[in-house]
Amino acid sequence: MKKIINDPARFVDDTIEGILLAHPDWLSPAGNNRSLIRKSGVPKGQVGIATGGGSGHLPVFLGYVGEGLAHGVAVGNAFASPSARQMLAVTRGVNAGAGVLHLFGNYQGDSLHFEMAAEMAESDGIRVVAVKASDDIASAPPAEWQSRRGVAGIFFAYKLAGARAAEGADLDAVAETAHYAVANTRTLGVALDACTLPEIGHPNFSFADDEMEIGMGIHGEPGLERRTLMRAEDLAATLVDRILADLPFANGDEVAVLVNGLGSTPVEELYILYRSVAPLLAERGIAVHRTYIGEYATSLDMVGASVSVLKLDADSRRLLDAPARSPFFQQSGAGR
């Protein structure tokens, strides 16, 4: 294992300590460092957005706490859900009287803990609505899309719901926007090599030298198929074909595209992938309004990438274009 760490058991806490030192104006601990709230707070009467999940996915989840994004985050161990107690602390911390959106990825551990936290928060009188990202088309058939795993596409849910909350919308409206984002985002990825959890010390599974896996989950969950390495052009076609068939996207649609690196894939390769994604969308009459290319949701040092496509309407386009800012993601309003 080649990592810049101290004690593997301190991986998460050391990371958070570093983040708090590096960006002193950004986050405050709610109780302890594993429950963090935006220092700028939630304006009175604004809906709070609480998120959380396992560590090892930066910028997910913590990096999407910021202006025009979420308000607080519960941080779990590497690839492991945080606890209900942490989520409750965050939920209380981001409640400014207008209720709280629980926005997280659809994994059972996270769901169970967020449900426990929601029950407890509700007995405090805080209204909570939960929306789960479930964009990974490799993990269930289209009819069961709500049981799919949440992957990089959660970025769009943060972006849209965060902008809607910042506009002052009420909890149902913010939840509706989050729901729009998760219902209209489709992601498919590919892994070329496994990642190593610090406390495990070796990869959890192995790949042959010329092997890739289409649809592998961000924790190494099994995907759709193992196959020999493909050219970027062929890979793009495989991913785009399946993504477009899934929603389905149609001629005349306008979309945003996220090409995400899983941790160890150079950004050069993400652009090489996008080079072939763009004409495939154009061919089918799908217009790209905005692209996001880089590391938006990682899996430690996994090698691979994913493509996410969000179908836009007038509202979501406005919300996508709104400014946002955290140390991990910045977007000024104008330009692309």
Added chain:
Amino acid sequence: MKKIINDPARFVDDTIEGILLAHPDWLSPAGNNRSLIRKSGVPKGQVGIATGGGSGHLPVFLGYVGEGLAHGVAVGNAFASPSARQMLAVTRGVNAGAGVLHLFGNYQGDSLHFEMAAEMAESDGIRVVAVKASDDIASAPPAEWQSRRGVAGIFFAYKLAGARAAEGADLDAVAETAHYAVANTRTLGVALDACTLPEIGHPNFSFADDEMEIGMGIHGEPGLERRTLMRAEDLAATLVDRILADLPFANGDEVAVLVNGLGSTPVEELYILYRSVAPLLAERGIAVHRTYIGEYATSLDMVGASVSVLKLDADSRRLLDAPARSPFFQQSGAGR
């Protein structure tokens, strides 16, 4: 070799094509895609900043063309200097009548080609001043700092010189700022594992499973010493001690710190490193004005990190805090 590419020989061109497709409002080719100029152009009478170098280092070099940054870039093959002909095209393209700063890393290939280009540009009547980043303290003793290799610290030179040019300063002033940045930045890095050039297909050198190399260059140039993997705390101490002794930085100084990932190191680990850098600076009475943590200068899929420290004065602090924007780097004026 596990890469998302097509023909290895097309690595650079495919990357650039992807970038131009993904960010259509950003860059225009000057002649061909290997010489790129900011679409927003250089306002009449403003100093143009031309940069360039080998590919495989994104965001370096191309990613630092943007508002408040450089104006044009010549793109070479992976880890190889671009040609004088490309640099001449960029130099001409960014000249708005006030002359051009050639800002690049101190490598012989780049220097020879930039010199050839400068000679040719000058015979066109364009005034050119060259400033080379030479921040890597592993590559020569302090007295010969100007013969050192340029590494991640070039980011500070782009940031400061770009802001100065945007303020409307003349060529000598912009060059002076660039010189301030390179003279006051010190970087030291560590490599934990090698990278693979697409056209070579296997790593150029090898590491034992428990080995790291302090000071290895971003193309794999030999560093100061090979040693067994260190804890992040000890690594931070090694890097910071050598960096602070080199300039030297002194009690009462104010600095900016860049913790840079070389390509395959998760950003979590960069924060774990910074967690130990911060108290070491504080102990010596050095105040951190701003931090930059992430991938600012990579080496394809190399595993490792570097720490850069820039000594600030009033001017450079103002220039560092100025807004800047490219698809690879965004900073709004306020906050940290």
Added chain:
Amino acid sequence: MTPFSLDAPAVRAAIMKATTDLEVATGQLSALDAAIGDGDMGLSIANGCRAIREELPPESADIAALLSEAGLIFSEKAGATIGALVGTALIRAGKSVRSKTTIGLPDLATMLLAAEQGIAERGKAQAGDKTLLDALIPARLALEMAIARGTTVDGAVEAMLTAAHGGVTNTAEMVAKFGRGRYLGERSRGHEDAGATAVYLLLASLATRAE
């Protein structure tokens, strides 16, 4: 042979022993979870167990409070599915013996039933879904049956363990319906379930104390 009866210090000691034994199994449990899940379960359990040993209040005469507190700590420090489910199970097991100062064999059966119900309520799984329940349910049933038959304490505990072990073995034939294993569908067959194995190890640890 003494009749089975544990007071609060004995329950506390049993918790300490079980958390130690389970932590020793970290690698084994992670490997099982890795085969059809994400491989974190051993670590989650180890984190939860260590936290219980470190944080459980040293003096307490209240068995229910001990178990509840252990459940809260475990759910917090283990995280993950296993944290929520085992945490809920411990809290419910505690509630089921509220106000008791010692627990006998029938109380153990009551606690196992309460744990089972808590897990089913929170996780929505049923017997045969390749989960914790597939070790817990047969163990609880065997214990109840042995008590009904008037078996010796040793015999009852052995019957419970044998049933739990059989339950683990049976999970190899099952297709996972919950947790990450469900993404594998048919491919989850042929692997014993990590969570069920943890339940068996927990009961086995308690048994060597109970004998």
Added chain:
Amino acid sequence: MTPFSLDAPAVRAAIMKATTDLEVATGQLSALDAAIGDGDMGLSIANGCRAIREELPPESADIAALLSEAGLIFSEKAGATIGALVGTALIRAGKSVRSKTTIGLPDLATMLLAAEQGIAERGKAQAGDKTLLDALIPARLALEMAIARGTTVDGAVEAMLTAAHGGVTNTAEMVAKFGRGRYLGERSRGHEDAGATAVYLLLASLATRAE
């Protein structure tokens, strides 16, 4: 044995052959560069050579123009140190035979000298610095000496090649003063220089044509 004399088509053919031969050596040259540099030199040369073969104007009676154009193409497409230095060398070699329609053995010596001066001017290196020059200088000197002695064409070419090869061998004893090898200091000793080897291979390729 015919006296040595090349017209423009023959020069063009020699360029085509040499670029092909050097491209074949990509792996060998990259490996040498990797030992004390960054390992890109073979590829840089291959890129430059391929570009020359593809882009060099097919018809030209002007030897100087042919070499100049080859130099410009090479410097552009090879990039790197080697691109600038060999590009400069080719342009200067061309200039040194400006207006000639055929070149003989003494012209070859003139061209080598011009190349050498161009490289030294641009790169600031001297003999003994473990560079291209350490093959080029002895080769040029041996050729001049053979011509002065009135040696046969074959003998002169062989003397030039032997000297170039000796020069390459000698670079193993040298410490690199330029290029990336210089970061290695003393540790650069014991490795033959990649650039000097390329010069030798180039001359060897020309020689098999010249014979």
